Amino acid sequence: MEYQDTSLLPYHLDQLIELAIIEDIGPGDITTAALSKKTLKGEGAIIAKEPMVIAGLEAAYRVFLRIDQEISFMAMCSDGEELSEGDEIAKVSGDFSALLTGERIALNFLQHLSGIATNVRAYVNELSDKPVRLVDTRKTIPGWRALEKYAVRMGGAKNHRIGLYDGILIKDNHIAAFGDIRTAIEKTRQTASHLLKIEVEVSTLAQVKEALAAGADVIMLDNMSDMDIQKAVTEINKKALVEVSGQVTRSTLGKLADMGVDIISVGALIHSARFVDLSMRISLL
Amino acid sequence: MEYQDTSLLPYHLDQLIELAIIEDIGPGDITTAALSKKTLKGEGAIIAKEPMVIAGLEAAYRVFLRIDQEISFMAMCSDGEELSEGDEIAKVSGDFSALLTGERIALNFLQHLSGIATNVRAYVNELSDKPVRLVDTRKTIPGWRALEKYAVRMGGAKNHRIGLYDGILIKDNHIAAFGDIRTAIEKTRQTASHLLKIEVEVSTLAQVKEALAAGADVIMLDNMSDMDIQKAVTEINKKALVEVSGQVTRSTLGKLADMGVDIISVGALIHSARFVDLSMRISLL
Amino acid sequence: MEYQDTSLLPYHLDQLIELAIIEDIGPGDITTAALSKKTLKGEGAIIAKEPMVIAGLEAAYRVFLRIDQEISFMAMCSDGEELSEGDEIAKVSGDFSALLTGERIALNFLQHLSGIATNVRAYVNELSDKPVRLVDTRKTIPGWRALEKYAVRMGGAKNHRIGLYDGILIKDNHIAAFGDIRTAIEKTRQTASHLLKIEVEVSTLAQVKEALAAGADVIMLDNMSDMDIQKAVTEINKKALVEVSGQVTRSTLGKLADMGVDIISVGALIHSARFVDLSMRISLL
């Protein structure tokens, strides 16, 4: 499996690193400052303390680089890789104070992103290669959208649109404002770039038919019963992509996939992940 | 109970809102743009879809304000308050497009911060007013430290130090670098401001004695057994504050409190919280 | 015709205004400073000095607002509207020094954006409602992408993708790297969101067939002869959208439209526009 596409690591990562350094180090690391021995060198090993899918190595590397340009960082694995408890993730070496000062920030990046990748992988495994596309949502931590969606890809799932500019999703409120589904689709088709598909969120079978007739490219079935989902898939009959959303859990994934839906979107991939357990063992050289 | 202290809402909140707007709206909300009817007005009600402790109202308000200065936002509750499913959290009214465009960003702030506050409250309730101080750690999402620690206070717990500058915590690596606990304490005491206490992390009873003898203000028992914790509390005998850290769960909180420790620190207060379920019902006026 | 969709005015407009103020006013407007009479009030009228399509009123307004929060700005027309020489565009009134200081920056925004809108409208008129979509390209002035694309819409044309994230355009270099067109399409389809279409740039009829067979959503005919374009349109036969690009001029637009292509992209809409002629007449009150 090929998870690695670090070219999508967002260019604003450096802005988050800057915020992180200001909030954690701010006017200075007073404990380390008291050391005042610039000659001490150290080596740190970042270790997995539980099984996980790793993500965020580049972020951890850049954190240390920002703190001390002469630090050396060697990744022992690649983003997207599955690790066991005790596996070594990266070796960092250089000025001892810099290692101590950067440790927590670097780990926070790794623990959050690997937490998401690990959570996603559990969902992906549940699907055991069934032909359905598991995707995330826009329910993400503000400022972290691109990084969290990167972690989703590292976990093995795909991304729904990134923001309000790279996909059209017509919801009930839009429909109310435009008047009806047909008008909403036609107007947005006219405004938007010809490279964007139009997805319509529906909650009844009547709306499914209406969206289909109006030429929706993707139809999202929101919080519909299994029976209605099955009827919708039959009705749509490959004339549009079918996405299911709402109240999906890991245990219902397989059943949905078997119903023939094309896409399942799960906000919990990102918003219910927790930090994985990592630590950095530092030793004096 | 008095949870509200919004004066501690960090001034860099606006930076996070800016990042959030760039990542979600970026070059523009194309779905809403197709509406092109500036005369539509709407009203939104933000509703709790499960029981929760709310936090982040000010953030949600400022998100809408940044998108449209003429929007009106009325909070129906205060940060720190417990809500039931169905409770109304806030009313937002104004330009219909602005409501649609700002909805997800505002909810993401509220869901993340309320998620932490709600998680924290469950721990706090476990303690049922036992005389122990429950605190967070520096295991937070980069860029979000001050906001997440604000949510911890709204949940009813307290904060450990914010960063590396407002408290001294001497860990094993520092001890290795300084030579021994006594030297580490003396050197940092000399460098640091006279308003900062010195905490030492120890993992054996021998170290407890060493730290106590060297004048530590706070002694952190890291991953020690219940028996050793009990012995340490007895040994320290109020001559320093005792903090317990590592492998604490909601169910072991009460027992630790009964052992007479002063402080319990739990990273999971923040890093294992999940979004609470909220939604915004928008209607055309 | 409905050109107005100011909700797409990019949120980073304020960053450009900040840069503009620093570069033009920097440490201060010394000529105006010598006035040192805070009581002088003035009124300015922004006037069209040639026929034009106006765009950028919101930008001009925000420039004055940034310089003096108490200035009043009243637009006398809407973005997208056609004006004749002598028409009044906006009235600005308030502190006389603020009017003098802000004048050039506000006009520069208006002249550049209206220059694009006016240029675009001339192309649009050439097409006299023929059923083809005229679009821009990514050949834009760095930092101005979203604003310039907004001006294109005000001129009456549509936007191609904004950047490298809201549409997939496979060019010869991508094909070389992936190996062949089919692999390129399949790999990008797998990586990208399900809301994005895939466009392939081709320069021979053989490539047209290959792209069609591989399932391209849009086929861009790059610098092909009229005869080949005609053949390609026949070959594709509505199974994909057809875009023509390269060496398109205002005078060849009509002919291309008549050939049945769906989309014509023209970089010159933006990159060959010039400032329209505007001025601001200021008088003391």
Next chain:
Amino acid sequence: MEYQDTSLLPYHLDQLIELAIIEDIGPGDITTAALSKKTLKGEGAIIAKEPMVIAGLEAAYRVFLRIDQEISFMAMCSDGEELSEGDEIAKVSGDFSALLTGERIALNFLQHLSGIATNVRAYVNELSDKPVRLVDTRKTIPGWRALEKYAVRMGGAKNHRIGLYDGILIKDNHIAAFGDIRTAIEKTRQTASHLLKIEVEVSTLAQVKEALAAGADVIMLDNMSDMDIQKAVTEINKKALVEVSGQVTRSTLGKLADMGVDIISVGALIHSARFVDLSMRISLL
């Protein structure tokens, strides 16, 4: 001829590059991301597709550097140099994805700045070394002032003041506010640094005399007839510098120079330039 003075490349160039990367790459280059082969190396050659004066090599270089620190960029010419169609401008080599991702942004910087330099050179050639100073104005694209004025110098003309802080230009509105020309000159002379000259914009011969009597260092004849310009030059008689502004075209430049004016300012040098035609040929290594 010596055009090169890159030390004047403004330090905020990096801010524009940052904006350009956010607007074009934003959350990631999805087409390139699908490649996911970090081992591919490539080489690009930037080629002139029409005769031009090149400007902006440093900007193009820094764009690639920001995207990938290990890319190599070799300029084959210098800013200010005249190139023929087909000439090689620069060679870029390194990671294949980085070349693809950075190409458009780098070219946009080069095409805009070279477009200005090329436009300026045509005006300069018209003057064939006549002893007059051709200068630009403050009619520039917001955020681009210093870079565009740099391109003017590369084209062979000179700069008028950069902003409102490095030169004093008293216009009709200032005169109205101060009361009369003499007061305006005296007050601004008093406020401003002793290193700044004072220029007065006039439109009648009476005003020319008034400005001269009041000690103006430079007198700008705004939109005056050829006959009045001639009379003004005679009247001023080298006691002040004479600048002509307004309705100057390439074909009237020579005539104005022959009248003995010292300075001719032309906004169109910058605001009516168009992108030159460049391309980057990339090949896999």
Next chain:
Amino acid sequence: MEYQDTSLLPYHLDQLIELAIIEDIGPGDITTAALSKKTLKGEGAIIAKEPMVIAGLEAAYRVFLRIDQEISFMAMCSDGEELSEGDEIAKVSGDFSALLTGERIALNFLQHLSGIATNVRAYVNELSDKPVRLVDTRKTIPGWRALEKYAVRMGGAKNHRIGLYDGILIKDNHIAAFGDIRTAIEKTRQTASHLLKIEVEVSTLAQVKEALAAGADVIMLDNMSDMDIQKAVTEINKKALVEVSGQVTRSTLGKLADMGVDIISVGALIHSARFVDLSMRISLL
């Protein structure tokens, strides 16, 4: 006397205020937070605790505004005004916590800028209206250039050039690089805008003659003896402005003025000023 020209208050003042708030308040004002009573209102009076020339009222106002948009700030005097001990400078009223939180930052702006204005006024008074121009230098605190030069004007002196872009000052190192004074003047005259004068720094009478012959607009006599200054003034004989620099003290100002020099530049106006003594008396309402 008219000192007030607040239109020159630099637009980047808000950036300094932002830095100041981050460094002083950062993650929050914990003392004030403990108050947690949003209903408390207060009133503060900023009082002069020694005689001074006030400067920076706008800065103080904007600090409070940034902390709480509803605070009210009423200046009781104007920048440039002389105050006696006990005079009231401004009244601030609003949320009690906001007053406490903003107090120190606002006072720091006022104390630093008024410190400079007060120091400058002492030099100005020494000159008792002798016809010489007292100016500052570029020896300023990084980031504070425009604000400190504003304070100099409020003190009653004038500004030398702001930076390296609004005036030409040829020093010994430039002369060495260009070859000789004449070449340096001719080359910079050619490069620079026609609105900038050229000043040459000299240290011998031979150089004075050389600079004069080469057409320098201003000649700076650097660290020359009184006798040589007198000879230089005679030599120059109004054909250029004469500036004296180096080792000037308050007590030597008058003598230099009497020698007929035009300009005296004194770095100590800014870099040797100290905070004036101010305080803010806050009371509960």
Next chain:
Amino acid sequence: MEYQDTSLLPYHLDQLIELAIIEDIGPGDITTAALSKKTLKGEGAIIAKEPMVIAGLEAAYRVFLRIDQEISFMAMCSDGEELSEGDEIAKVSGDFSALLTGERIALNFLQHLSGIATNVRAYVNELSDKPVRLVDTRKTIPGWRALEKYAVRMGGAKNHRIGLYDGILIKDNHIAAFGDIRTAIEKTRQTASHLLKIEVEVSTLAQVKEALAAGADVIMLDNMSDMDIQKAVTEINKKALVEVSGQVTRSTLGKLADMGVDIISVGALIHSARFVDLSMRISLL
């Protein structure tokens, strides 16, 4: 003596350097630009022109680095070291224009920070190792807090709290708002981290007793008479730390130390320092 702890050089130093470059170089160094000879190389020696304690070498280095990445900077001493007139501080070599352009900014950083360090050392020497802690205050130049406090440490004194977040200082206004000293201490103790001590500012002996009884960790005697200070020290009797503040001069330091106070805070350490005299001798290579 060990003064060096550069790990506390704040990470926002680069922001100040950026501001400094924009304000001093802005759109370009026109004098140097006229040189337009990129082949000139030079060497500069930064020299002490009076006895001083040096501070800010890292800042000076980074200034040159920002202007030209290939410049070489070699410090000849360390921050905190005492220098005599004529001592060489650093050697800088590289592009001649870059040396000229960066000189003033680099010197301004060094002169301001060394000015503080030198001022502080004079106070420190006055105390001749008496067992008292000399500290600074929050009276600092906005934006410079962390750097100025770094210079204080280089001078040999210690820092009081950095901002409102790393220490609690209860003043008369807080007491008024809380009601009394006891309530203020208890409430802030509850809100604040357990690593922060609580200091109370008092001005009468009655308040000393009240603060002591309420458990203050540090008691600040504000503007009290020598006699009252002596009584307070006796009363407090080591049960809290005693800080003296207000109207302390260099000559009264020794006497206060002898009274047994623990801490003396002096705002003048920072706010009354002046630039030390430095220069950079540049020569062509």
